[in-house]
Amino acid sequence: MTTHTAFVLNGEPVATQVRPDTTVLDLLRDHLGRKGTKEGCAEGDCGACTILFRRGGDAETPMLAANSCIMSVAQIDGGEIVTVEGLAGDGAVLNAVQDEMAKNGSSQCGFCTPGIAVALTGLLACNPDPDEDAIHDALAGNLCRCTGYRPIVDAARAAAARMRAEPAPAPATGENLVTSHTDAGGATAHRPRDLRGLLMLRRDHPDAVLLAGGTDLGVPLAGYETTWPETITTGHVAELRRVETGDGRWTFGAAVTWEEVLKAVAEDYPSFATLIRRFGSTQIRSMGTIGGNIGTASPIGDGPPALIALGATITLVSLEGGERTMRLEDFFLDYRKTELRPDEVIASVTVPRARAGEILRTYKISKRYDQDISTVCGAYWLAMDGGTVSDIRIAYGGMAATPKRASHAEAALRGKALTVATAREAGAALASDFKPLTDWRGSATYRERTAAGLLERLARDVAGETVEVMAL
Ligand SMILES: Cc1cc2nc3c(=O)[nH]c(=O)nc-3n(C[C@H](O)[C@H](O)[C@H](O)COP(=O)(O)OP(=O)(O)OC[C@H]3O[C@@H](n4cnc5c(N)ncnc54)[C@H](O)[C@@H]3O)c2cc1C
Ligand code: FES
Ligand code: FES
The missing domain is CATH 3.10.20.30 (Beta-grasp domain)
Structure with a gap:
């Protein structure tokens, strides 16, 4: 023992x-x-x-x-x-990030400063030449209430340049x-x-x-x-930490982190990657797992709508019962109730890779752009035959007790061209799919209108008209 x-x-x-x-x-x-x-x-x-x-x-x-x-x-x-x-290592007092933060006036009260110095050191260890977006991404989970981010970003850039010119010893x-x-x-x-x-x-x-x-x-x-x-x-279970690629799909072990999922899917599904980048912060994504997001069964989790729209399956396993695989959408039964039996664990999630003629879009609506859970999250997968929607899966989070398909809205678009007019018809059909709740994130009416509005945004987006909307 x-x-x-x-x-x-x-x-x-x-x-x-x-x-x-x-x-x-x-x-x-x-x-x-x-x-x-x-x-x-x-x-x-x-x-x-x-x-x-x-x-x-x-x-x-x-x-x-x-x-x-x-x-x-x-x-x-x-x-x-x-x-x-321990950032400076080798007996030094400050590393390049800490030194540049001091020189660039990146700290006032100083309370956030250790966390920011650590987060930026972590960024530069993985990405020695970060662009503005990467620096902001790395800082999305670090709140500074008094300095303002400009001098912090300046320090990050200066430290990156210094470390590229004279690589510092890595932290011990x-x-x-x-x-x-x-x-x-x-x-x-x-x-x-x-x-x-x-x-x-x-x-x-x-x-x-x-x-x-x-x-x-x-x-x-x-x-x-x-x-x-x-x-x-579960963090040391070898089978749960694997990402297997093959046969037009990925199989993610349940303990694969969101940061690792992001790397895998970014090229096939840029829209899913954007959603994952808004999933908490680097700190949350480097620990939070795909299996935990599903296991927690939150109606406003961001993973399930996108994974359901992509047609993902989930594999559960127990010692006595062996393996069973089901569509992810069938895993969620009711509010925080799932198919998982007491002796089972989620082993893996299998996700089809992108194929020609298919489109995926995901839109997260939250009160804050970064580091916030969704009020409504819409995910849309379409197979197009010329200008016609030959197949479609729509899933929403935040609209019901579980993440859920919008089958009436899907039916309204299947076999039709995707236009603002047909998207509005599908938006009207959402009333048969969902009766959302009012809570402090948004009223039922707000959710209904937002979910319908996102369908219109999908039509404009696919037609190439959408201007990127940062936050609503
Ligand atoms: C600040 C902050 C921001 C967040 N932002 C977001 C966000 O933007 N979007 C979002 O969707 N979520 C967000 N979350 C929630 C959380 O990060 C995710 O749900 C994450 O994916 C959970 O994974 P985990 O590995 O940390 O789960 P854990 O906390 O370890 O576990 C969660 C649940 O899943 C169960 N579980 C874990 N692994 C298995 C398994 N293999 N088999 C069966 N059950 C299992 C656990 O028993 C537990 O019930 C946020 C959380 C915080 C604290
Ligand atoms: S104390 Fe705020 S993120 Fe840990
Ligand atoms: S320096 Fe005061 S919170 Fe950032």
Whole structure:
């Protein structure tokens, strides 16, 4: 029985005996005295707690920015962490990002500054020559309330130029030492390495929390609203971490992160890639997984509408029942109710690749462009035969208790030309598909009008008329 969690912090091995359901932020600040990592919102929104993280077993992958406030100690065993204290490495005081932030006046009160320095260091480690969009993307999960972003972006550009001219030593990292479980402080974390091990644990510990990236589950943990006496993590299960390409489709293991999905789909489906780039922030996408997004079964999750429109299938697996594969749209039964049985896990999601004559568009409507969940998310897949819609799948999030197909709207467009007039007819048919709710994100009427408006936008977009709408 392993009673500690082992990981590498700023290049040095650390073993800790805190409970595995402690947040990494609390571990750093309260147990290891690393106070440079700040707590702002404690729910993954502000980026003050940003660290660089690499999972145990992922030695080849770069270290990515992640929110330590919603990450649990269960997830870091065998992994590597770099905090603001370790950015400079090799005994230096500041790295190029920190130095340029000081020179460019990129900090006033300083509360956001460590998180921003870490996030930008993470960006430059993956992308030494980022354009303006890439810098803004990397900062979408870091809120600064007093400096303003211009000097921060200037510092990022200056640091990138400096690092290209004289590459700085990479932040100190270490070795991987994943253990199979930790038992500390009355809480246990199991870390299976393969699917069979995961399924045995799932069968034997049906009440354990099944934890992937923790970007949904970690929010109540960070708010001290819950504890996890027993956790099973999926992040080290080799079969769940794979992306398989072949036969005109991708099969994404359930523990593949959104950042990894983004890389895979960007060329085939630029519109899906735009949607994924608006999925939380780099910090959220580097931890949040495709399986977790489906498993959480939120009616306003962004993955399911796009995946349903693409005709994705999902494979569930259990030790006793074996595998079953179904259309993703059939997985969702009712509000937060799914086909998943207590002894099952989501193994993978299979997504067809783009073929000639097919079109995919996705539109996310949220109160804020970045780092916000959808009020309405519309996804549209069309097969065109000349100017006629020969086949179509439309799926919406935010319009019902589950992500759902709009079969009446589809019928209104099938076999017709896609024009503003036919899109308006399809918009009217949505009344037979959905009876949306009013909540603080939007009224039922707002949702109905928005969903219909998006169909008109689809027609204009496909006809090449649409001006990019940034946020509504
Ligand atoms: C600040 C912030 C911004 C966000 N922005 C967005 C956004 O823009 N769009 C969006 O859709 N979501 C967003 N989310 C929600 C979240 O990031 C996603 O739903 C993410 O994909 C969840 O994945 P995860 O791996 O972190 O899941 P976890 O939190 O680890 O798990 C979520 C659920 O899925 C279950 N689960 C995980 N893996 C499996 C499996 N293999 N089999 C069965 N069940 C499984 C878990 O048991 C749990 O019930 C945001 C969250 C935060 C905190
Ligand atoms: S403290 Fe705000 S994202 Fe973690
Ligand atoms: S410098 Fe004050 S919040 Fe950014």
